[in-house]
Amino acid sequence: MSFRAPVSALFLSVIVGLAASARAADPPVAGFHVAPGGKDTFSGKLAAPKPDGTDGPFATIGRARDEIRKLKAAGAIRGPVVVQVHGGTYRISEPVVFTAEDSGTKDAPITYAAAPGEKPVISGGVPIAGWKKQGNGPLWTTTLPQVQEGKWHFRQLFVGGQRAIPARTPNEGEVCTMVGPLEPLKDRNAARRDPKTRLGFRYSGDDLRRWANLEDAVVVAYHAWTTSRHLIESLDTEKREVRFRNPSSWPFGWWGKERFYVENIREALDAPGEFYLDRKTGVLTYYPRPGEDMTKAEVIAPCTQELLKLAGDPAAGKTVGHLRFEGLAFQHASWTMPSSGAVDGQAAAFLKTAAVFARGARSCTLHGCEIAHTGGYALWLGRGCKDCRVEQCHLVDLGAGGVRLGETGLPKEPEQQAERNEVVNCFIHAGGRVYHAGIGVWIGRSSHNKVLHNEICDFYYSGVSVGWSWGYASSTAHDNLIEYNHIHHLGWSQLSDMGGIYCLGISPGTRLRYNRIHDVCSFSYGGWGLYTDEGSTHILMENNVVYRVKDGAFHQHYGRENMVRNNVLALSFDLGQIRRSRQEEHSSFTVERNIIYSRGVPVLGGNWSNNQYKLQKNCYWDASGKAPVFPGNLTFAQWQAKGHDAGSIVADPKFVDPEHGDFALKPDSPALKLGFQPIDTSQIGLVGPEEWRKLPAKYPLAKMKLPGEE
Numbered sequence: 001m002s003f004r005a006p007v008s009a010l011f012l013s014v015i016v017g018l019a020a021s022a023r024a025a026d027p028p029v030a031g032f033h034v035a036p037g038g039k040d041t042f043s044g045k046l047a048a049p050k051p052d053g054t055d056g057p058f059a060t061i062g063r064a065r066d067e068i069r070k071l072k073a074a075g076a077i078r079g080p081v082v083v084q085v086h087g088g089t090y091r092i093s094e095p096v097v098f099t100a101e102d103s104g105t106k107d108a109p110i111t112y113a114a115a116p117g118e119k120p121v122i123s124g125g126v127p128i129a130g131w132k133k134q135g136n137g138p139l140w141t142t143t144l145p146q147v148q149e150g151k152w153h154f155r156q157l158f159v160g161g162q163r164a165i166p167a168r169t170p171n172e173g174e175v176c177t178m179v180g181p182l183e184p185l186k187d188r189n190a191a192r193r194d195p196k197t198r199l200g201f202r203y204s205g206d207d208l209r210r211w212a213n214l215e216d217a218v219v220v221a222y223h224a225w226t227t228s229r230h231l232i233e234s235l236d237t238e239k240r241e242v243r244f245r246n247p248s249s250w251p252f253g254w255w256g257k258e259r260f261y262v263e264n265i266r267e268a269l270d271a272p273g274e275f276y277l278d279r280k281t282g283v284l285t286y287y288p289r290p291g292e293d294m295t296k297a298e299v300i301a302p303c304t305q306e307l308l309k310l311a312g313d314p315a316a317g318k319t320v321g322h323l324r325f326e327g328l329a330f331q332h333a334s335w336t337m338p339s340s341g342a343v344d345g346q347a348a349a350f351l352k353t354a355a356v357f358a359r360g361a362r363s364c365t366l367h368g369c370e371i372a373h374t375g376g377y378a379l380w381l382g383r384g385c386k387d388c389r390v391e392q393c394h395l396v397d398l399g400a401g402g403v404r405l406g407e408t409g410l411p412k413e414p415e416q417q418a419e420r421n422e423v424v425n426c427f428i429h430a431g432g433r434v435y436h437a438g439i440g441v442w443i444g445r446s447s448h449n450k451v452l453h454n455e456i457c458d459f460y461y462s463g464v465s466v467g468w469s470w471g472y473a474s475s476t477a478h479d480n481l482i483e484y485n486h487i488h489h490l491g492w493s494q495l496s497d498m499g500g501i502y503c504l505g506i507s508p509g510t511r512l513r514y515n516r517i518h519d520v521c522s523f524s525y526g527g528w529g530l531y532t533d534e535g536s537t538h539i540l541m542e543n544n545v546v547y548r549v550k551d552g553a554f555h556q557h558y559g560r561e562n563m564v565r566n567n568v569l570a571l572s573f574d575l576g577q578i579r580r581s582r583q584e585e586h587s588s589f590t591v592e593r594n595i596i597y598s599r600g601v602p603v604l605g606g607n608w609s610n611n612q613y614k615l616q617k618n619c620y621w622d623a624s625g626k627a628p629v630f631p632g633n634l635t636f637a638q639w640q641a642k643g644h645d646a647g648s649i650v651a652d653p654k655f656v657d658p659e660h661g662d663f664a665l666k667p668d669s670p671a672l673k674l675g676f677q678p679i680d681t682s683q684i685g686l687v688g689p690e691e692w693r694k695l696p697a698k699y700p701l702a703k704m705k706l707p708g709e710e
Contacts, residue, residue: 033057034064036088061096068110069101081110085328087118095306095357096122100313104322106363114327114368124307124355125158125300125332125373128284133294139269140294141285148282154301154334155264156399156434157275157284158373160292163397163433166218167276168263169207175222175261176207181253182241188254197251198342199233200243201258208235208242211265216279218337221260222523223250225461225497226437228344229337249342255496256524302334305375306353312360314384314416321362328369330355335375335399335434347442347465348400348435349408354380361385368392375399375434383407385418392688394695395428400438402428402456406446408468410476422450425687427695432460436495439502440487444468445476455486455685455696460494462502462531463487463517469505471535472560479509486685489519489701491550496522499531499555500546506560508538516684518661519704520549528555528579529569532562532589542566543679545663550706551575552605553596558582562589566677568663570597573706576605583610590614593676595653595663600624604631617647619671623658649674 033047038057042049049056058064064083071077081104104110114120130142146152157164165172179202185191201221211217219230219242228248235242252258262268269276272289284301288294307330312320333355337343342350354377358364361381365388371378378395381388381404395402403426406418423441432438440456440463443449456463464487467477487500500517503510517529527550530541536559545568546553553569556562558581569577577596580588596603596618603620608631620636622628628650630639636650654666665671665678672678686693 032064032067034059034061061090065098065102072101077108079108080104081108083110083112084115085112085120086115087120089121089123091123091126092307093124093303095304095309097309097311098320098323099311100318100320102323103320106322109322109324111324111326112328113324119327119329121329121331122307123300123332124304124334125302128157128299128301131286131294131299134285138272138287139285140288141283144282144284146282147277147279147284150279152303153279154277154303155337156302156334156373156375157286158300158332159286159289160297162273162289163373164275164286165271165273166263167265167269167274168261169265169268170261171271175259176203178202178221178252178258178260179204179240181251182243185251185253191251191254194251195247198247198249200241201252203240203242208237208240208262210235210237211267213264213266213278216264217262218264219244219260219262221248221252222258222495223248223344224255224524225495226344226346226348227435227495228342230343231337231339246338246340247342249344300332300373302332302373302375305334305336306355306357307331307333308356310358310361310364312358312362312384314360315413317415319360319362319384320358320364322364323361324365324367325369326367330369330371331373333374333376333399344437346437347461348376348438349404349442349444349468351376351400351435354378354404356380357382358385358388359383361388363387365389365391366393370394370396372396377401377404377438378428380404381406381418381421383411383418384416385421387420389422389424390426391422391424392692393426395426396430396699397433398431398438399434401431401442401459402426402438402440404442404444405449406444406477408444410445418446420448421446422452423454424450425453427686428454428456429458429696429699431458436460439463439465441465443477443480447478447480450481451483451485452481453484453683453685453687457487457489457696458701459490460492461490462498463490463500465502465504466510467503467505467507467536469535472506472537473535475506475508477505477510478507480507481510482512482515484514484684485516487515487517489704491521491523491527492704493521493523496524497526498522499526499528500549501530503532503536503539505535506537510538511540511542512544513540513542514679514684515544516681517544517546518548519706521704521706522550525551526555527551529553529572530555530564530567532556532559535559537561539563540565543677544568545679545681547571547658547661547663548706549573552579553577555579556581556588558584559588560584560586564589564591564594566593566679568595568597568679570595570658570663571599572601573708574601576602578604579606580604580608580613581606583607583612585610586612588613590616591618592616593618593674595619595671595676596621597653597655597658598622598624598628600626603628608632611643615645615648617674618645619653619674619676620648620650621652647674
């Protein structure tokens with residue numbers, strides 16, 4: 001595979017050198033260069049073409065990659081190799097692919113790095129020009145012959161580095177409410193098995209109409225923790241019933257009053273930032289935002305779903321190893337709308353690829369890279385990826401989530417299992433823009449991974465998800481470490497049943513420690529902070545600070561023998577600071593040495609009657625001035641008399657400034673006498689250079705309104 005010639009100026013300099021440890025007698029490896037003015041017939045040894053045009057740099061990065069292959073085959077590489085990439089934009093129509101042939105070794109890794117102070121961009125997008133204003137109105141249009149000829153279609157547009165909105169009704173920030181399923185769900189179990197229940201619903205008024213391009217309209221429906229996307233098969237405007245070509249994963253109406261909106265409609269093009277592409281005529285129409293000049297604006301439409309691909313074959317023992325990508329930006333990846341099959345699911349885990357996709361990668365690293373403006377997940381370390389590291393990367397404006405580690409199924413062969421991968425010191429935000437259930441960092445059936453020092457925010461579902469087994473099936477995800485992450489502003493009242501950190505399945509050795517989680521607001525139930533869902537077992541939650549969440553700082557649906565120790569669990573707005581749902585005949589968890597801080601909300605919510613849990617040495621306080629009430633409407637003394645909370649107290653923990661998120665303890669805090677260890681939050685979140693640590697400040701978020709707030 002080779003790059004296309006760049007549209008804008010790009011200079012790519014390739015320097016290949018031997019390690020200092022190489023023998024002095026070995027001849028040095030010649031340097032190679034790639035530049036937009038080069039040719040693949042040149043020697044590639046010059047940084048720029050000769051004035052007489054007889055020699056110069058290569059024209060494509062693929063040619064340089066292939067030259068490194070030749071050097072490897074000749075045994076000429078005995079030390080590290082560095083490919084230095086200078087600033088500019090390369091536009092590609094297919095991913096940059098590295099296979100086992102392109103691997104480095106432990107002693108001779110191969111690095112593709114940005115030149116100091118420069119930003120090279122690998123873009124899967126095509127610039128859109130030829131804009132003309134339409135009459136006296138706000139709309140601008142351009143005609144794209146490739147679309148008209150049926151050779152290209154896209155569902156995303158980026159104007160001035162900002163995602164445009166597919167023309168939709170109602171407009172962004174609003175939704176319609178379904179009337180209900182096509183037929184009443186009398187037997188819910190039978191409804192789950194009946195595919196007809198997932199192929200349509202009833203609506204009200206003129207929420208759906210016979211638009212001119214009804215066959216291209218996309219209905220986006222909300223189902224608790226996911227959204228589904230649908231193409232319309234038929235519309236009965238008299239009965240107000242819509243039927244779809246492709247099903248949802250859940251019966252419509254299963255979650256009560258469900259919501260939807262419709263996008264990709266020309267008649268709905270009525271708000272700044274919206275666009276519409278007519279695939280029949282090839283006409284692209286855009287409604288500019290204030291300040292946008294369409295004669296000057298950079299307008300990009302994506303043409304490929306994958307930008308970088310590490311294509312190993314772990315089943316055949318062909319892995320891609322010891323490659324490092326540093327300081328590169330990968331932008332503008334597309335997504336497609338299949339005409340059949342469900343287009344929804346928890347965590348958007350049904351997606352088959354990502355903008356940067358790796359399979360069979362070993363000891364590969366992305367450092368200081370950017371992945372932006374994607375149609376799905378930014379990065380996926382999938383089958384057979386081991387010992388890879390994603391560090392100090394900026395992942396922003398994501399169609400689904402940020403990083404996926406592992407698969408939804410665990411391969412039987414150890415060589416095909418993903419494990420020991422790390423996501424460290426990354427800023428991952430503005431996700432779920434297409435598939436709303438996307439997650440900041442998702443760990444599937446994968447073990448021994450580390451998610452450390454990241455800032456994850458502005459998603460519509462969970463921040464981190466760990467494990468992918470329901471109930472008490474054998475563990476397929478264990479010994480994962482989620483530590484020192486700042487996770488905040490999740491949900492935005494769009495989806496439900498989410499958590500700052502969401503756990504699923506038996507996970508011995510998994511530790512959630514030193515995380516700061518706040519501002520989690522679901523649509524209905526389930527805006528949790530720490531959330532151990534179905535079968536979550538043997539998980540340690542320690543030294544976390546969780547506050548300003550909708551339904552509970554810690555919630556366990558059901559699980560076994562989890563440990564909740566030395567956390568600040570504060571200011572849940574509903575359902576209790578700690579919530580226990582399903583009761584089982586084994587110990588759910590131990591809750592000890594925590595500060596549980598409320599304001600007019602029960603400190604313990606849910607089901608506590610079977611006594612299969614242990615609470616001790618906790619500090620409870622209700623900042624509303626009322627005495628906290630315990631399960632069964634008991635006073636604290638009555639609660640303790642039943643054998644609970646030995647050594648616990650009700651006392652003001654004396655936080656420094658809880659109203660503004662400062663939960664440090666004053667020296668005379670009574671919690672210290674219980675053995676509570678002060679939590680040092682100074683190292684939570686991004687670390688390293690000041691400019692990097694301050695990057696989130698350049699992306700301010702609106703204040704999240706939680707229930708009851710003015």
